[in-house]
Every structure is written in C-alpha cells, then in structure tokens.
Amino acid sequence: MNNPCGQHQHPHRLIQQPLDELTDRLRRHSRRVTGPRQAILDVLRRHQTPMSNRDIHAALGQGCDLATVYRNLHTLEGVGLVRRFDLGDGAARFELVTPEDDGHHHHLVCTRCSLVVEIDDCFPPEFEQSLAQRHRFARISHRLEFFGVCSRCEAGESRPGPVEA
Amino acid sequence: MNNPCGQHQHPHRLIQQPLDELTDRLRRHSRRVTGPRQAILDVLRRHQTPMSNRDIHAALGQGCDLATVYRNLHTLEGVGLVRRFDLGDGAARFELVTPEDDGHHHHLVCTRCSLVVEIDDCFPPEFEQSLAQRHRFARISHRLEFFGVCSRCEAGESRPGPVEA
DNA sequence: CGGTTCTTGCAACCCGTTTGCAATCATGTG
DNA sequence: CACATGATTGCAAACGGGTTGCAAGAACCG
Structure with a gap:
C-alpha cells in the first residue's frame, strides 16, 4: 500500500x-x-x-x-x-x-452509488499535534472522509442511489 | 505558520x-x-x-x-x-x-464552547491523488475537520454550549 | 410602464433521531 | 432456583434540521 x-x-x-x-x-x-x-x-x-x-x-x-x-x-x-x-x-x-484497534480510519465514498471503501492511511500524528500546540487545543482529534466517483460509476453504469450533492 | x-x-x-x-x-x-x-x-x-x-x-x-x-x-x-x-x-x-480563493480550508472546533478556528493548512494533494489512483476514483475531494478543547475551556471557564458528544 | 419569470412567505411535510412511559426481561442474591 | 430490582424494550409522540407546494410579490427585460 x-x-x-x-x-x-x-x-x-x-x-x-x-x-x-x-x-x-x-x-x-x-x-x-x-x-x-x-x-x-x-x-x-x-x-x-x-x-x-x-x-x-x-x-x-x-x-x-x-x-x-x-x-x-x-x-x-x-x-x-x-x-x-x-x-x-x-x-x-x-x-x-x-x-x-481503536477503530480510527477513514472512508472513500462514491457520491453516485454510495460505495464505501475503507481507507487505512492517514496523515502523520505530528500534523495534528502541531495544530493543537499552535492553537492551544487539548484532546485533539479529527474527522476525515474522502468523496469521489468510483470507476464503475465513472464508466457510466450507475447502480443504487447517490450519497451527497 | x-x-x-x-x-x-x-x-x-x-x-x-x-x-x-x-x-x-x-x-x-x-x-x-x-x-x-x-x-x-x-x-x-x-x-x-x-x-x-x-x-x-x-x-x-x-x-x-x-x-x-x-x-x-x-x-x-x-x-x-x-x-x-x-x-x-x-x-x-x-x-x-x-x-x-476556492474556499477550501478546514476548522478546529472546541467541543465544549463551539469556538471555531479557521485552519489554513492541509495535507499535500499528492496524498489524495494517490488514494484516487489506488482505488480508481475520479473527481476526488475530502472533508476534514478537527475537534478538541480550547485553552479557555480546558482551564475551566466554560462559556456557551457544546457542539458534539 | 408592463409582462414574464424568479423569489418570497407561509404552512405543511420529510427524515433522522430522541424521549416519556408502562411493560418486560437480565441478572445478582438469597 | 425463585425473586426482587433496575436496566431495557416497544410504542407513539415529539423534535430539529431541512425541503416543498402554492399563491402573492418583486426584479428585470424590453
């Protein structure tokens, strides 16, 4: 990967x-x-x-x-x-x-058919830590999700329903 | 910064x-x-x-x-x-x-008082591009927000209302 | 200025989620 | 192993964000 x-x-x-x-x-x-x-x-x-x-x-x-x-x-x-x-x-x-596992991971969602792919990678924790320090925030966490159009939908074969605008 | x-x-x-x-x-x-x-x-x-x-x-x-x-x-x-x-x-x-500006940026939200800080940095676009390629997704985008407790709330002086659990 | 078309206000409605309440059940105790 | 007791459930009503149909009211074009 x-x-x-x-x-x-x-x-x-x-x-x-x-x-x-x-x-x-x-x-x-x-x-x-x-x-x-x-x-x-x-x-x-x-x-x-x-x-x-x-x-x-x-x-x-x-x-x-x-x-x-x-x-x-x-x-x-x-x-x-x-x-x-x-x-x-x-x-x-x-x-x-x-x-x-603490369950922390993200998703890649097809905005056309709602297909969800589990994503295991993320940006390095130092990024978040730096943010926390700069803004004096404690107990920091994030929410990150990706959106796009899957290959099947892009190819024209829509199946189920869409997810978001 | x-x-x-x-x-x-x-x-x-x-x-x-x-x-x-x-x-x-x-x-x-x-x-x-x-x-x-x-x-x-x-x-x-x-x-x-x-x-x-x-x-x-x-x-x-x-x-x-x-x-x-x-x-x-x-x-x-x-x-x-x-x-x-x-x-x-x-x-x-x-x-x-x-x-x-296309308006793309993120936020750091205090989960206690709802204070919102505008965040201008983000992970490099190659990260997202790589994800798109690996999973064959087109027109990829992301949604990223940070949550934590601001210094004032951490210090004990809560003010308005909370945002999320 | 007048007509056409876009917008607005109002009220009803949709959908995900929460909640009050009485009935039911899982569990620790004897 | 039966009981008491408090957690849990089902049901229905309520809630909050958001959407929509419709008739009245503007913007804007000529």
Whole structure:
C-alpha cells in the first residue's frame, strides 16, 4: 500500500470477532446482554462497511424496534464496541471496533452509488499535534472522509442511489 | 505558520468583500438581487467563522423567512459565492468565498464552547491523488475537520454550549 | 410602464433521531 | 432456583434540521 507523505496506517478489523467475545465485553461494562444487542452485534460482525441505524434495523428484519437500535448504538458506542462515522449524508454510520484497534480510519465514498471503501492511511500524528500546540487545543482529534466517483460509476453504469450533492 | 509534513496552505478570505461586488457576482450568474439575498450576503461578509442557517436567520432579525434563508444558501452555494461546511453537529454552516480563493480550508472546533478556528493548512494533494489512483476514483475531494478543547475551556471557564458528544 | 419569470412567505411535510412511559426481561442474591 | 430490582424494550409522540407546494410579490427585460 502506498504511503505518500510518510503517513502512518491504521491496521483495522478484517477478522470477524466471535459473538461471545463481544457480549463478554458488554458484561464487563455492566451492560445486560439482551436479544436486540446480540442481534445488532451479530449484524455488525458480518459487515465490513459502516451501517446506518436504518440499515441495521432492516437487516434485523423486525427483530427489534428502530428506537432500540438507536439506543443500543449509543450504548455500544459509549462502551467502545462500536465507532460512529459521518459520511456526510445526514445519517450516522457504525462499525464494529476490535479490541486491538481503536477503530480510527477513514472512508472513500462514491457520491453516485454510495460505495464505501475503507481507507487505512492517514496523515502523520505530528500534523495534528502541531495544530493543537499552535492553537492551544487539548484532546485533539479529527474527522476525515474522502468523496469521489468510483470507476464503475465513472464508466457510466450507475447502480443504487447517490450519497451527497 | 508551521507546516509539518510539507503540506500546502490555502490562503483564505481575511479581507471583507464589498457588497456590490457580491451582488454583481449574483447578476453574472443571472440570479436576481433581492433584499433577502443582499441581507444574507451582508451578514456573511461581517462574519469570519461559519454560520448556520439559523444563525443567519437570527442575525437578520425577522428580515426574511427561514425557508428563504435555506433556499438562498443553496443558491449561493450553487453559484459559488458561499461554501458549505459540516462541523459535525447536524447543522450546515456557510462561509463566504472570495473570487481568488476556492474556499477550501478546514476548522478546529472546541467541543465544549463551539469556538471555531479557521485552519489554513492541509495535507499535500499528492496524498489524495494517490488514494484516487489506488482505488480508481475520479473527481476526488475530502472533508476534514478537527475537534478538541480550547485553552479557555480546558482551564475551566466554560462559556456557551457544546457542539458534539 | 408592463409582462414574464424568479423569489418570497407561509404552512405543511420529510427524515433522522430522541424521549416519556408502562411493560418486560437480565441478572445478582438469597 | 425463585425473586426482587433496575436496566431495557416497544410504542407513539415529539423534535430539529431541512425541503416543498402554492399563491402573492418583486426584479428585470424590453
């Protein structure tokens, strides 16, 4: 993988975590292991790209209420099992986080068909640190997403729906 | 200004553009110069940090309907007079764009008091280009914003309201 | 000045998300 | 292993940002 500007890379979750391991992590945070939670974690386990609340609810097929999905994703995020992403279309997306990985990575989104590619590289941490120092900001972090048109869409074969203007 | 990683900088609007110049640009795009539009441009002229539709509407003080603000910011964005930013709190923000500058820059946002600092540096374009090539994406762009806690909030003196979780 | 076309205000509406409430369930304890 | 208890769920109503249909009201062209 190319590495312009010497940026570091975030090795991230390609391995599927066992469901038990996930629910154990819930228990460790004194959260109850309920049907909806297991179902949600199971759905996320099987997906490599970020899913919206609606996506998850749909994948659950009437398994639980949409409000429950929302509430649980908050909970899971708070506990660190899941990471929230904002791909610019007004709906939050979530991905499972592995214990080794903090889930920090970015995405390349096709503005035509919504295809999402996981991106592991990023600019070097010194960049951010320098910014923090210059402006006297503490606990700095960033949000970075890329947008473009994938080769298929560029070739003319649009498929699903667009993401943002 | 520091420049880690040799990233380039976007010199951006610090000069206040005359209102006439702005409305001229409207005319050039065959858009009518109406009261609400002048008022909105005038409000944006006087502000250096991004404003939400609500902010602008409030600053106009019953000057025009909120729906009109929304519609006009779309129009202004389409014409290139204004640039839209997403600071992660679910409300679009806008900044005036100067003719020389494309408005591409980023922000550093305090998650406690919502203070926004304009950031002029960015990673080098080769980074993005390399990404595009590797993944066969065309017309690539990015969205990058930084979050942290400003020195004042870190020191304990919170003022307004928070931005994101 | 008058007509044509773009804009505006208003109100209803859309969509993602949150919340109050009563019923239900997971879990620690005895 | 049954219970008590507090966390969790489902449902429906509410919320906030943003959009839209429509009729009235301007800009602008000639």
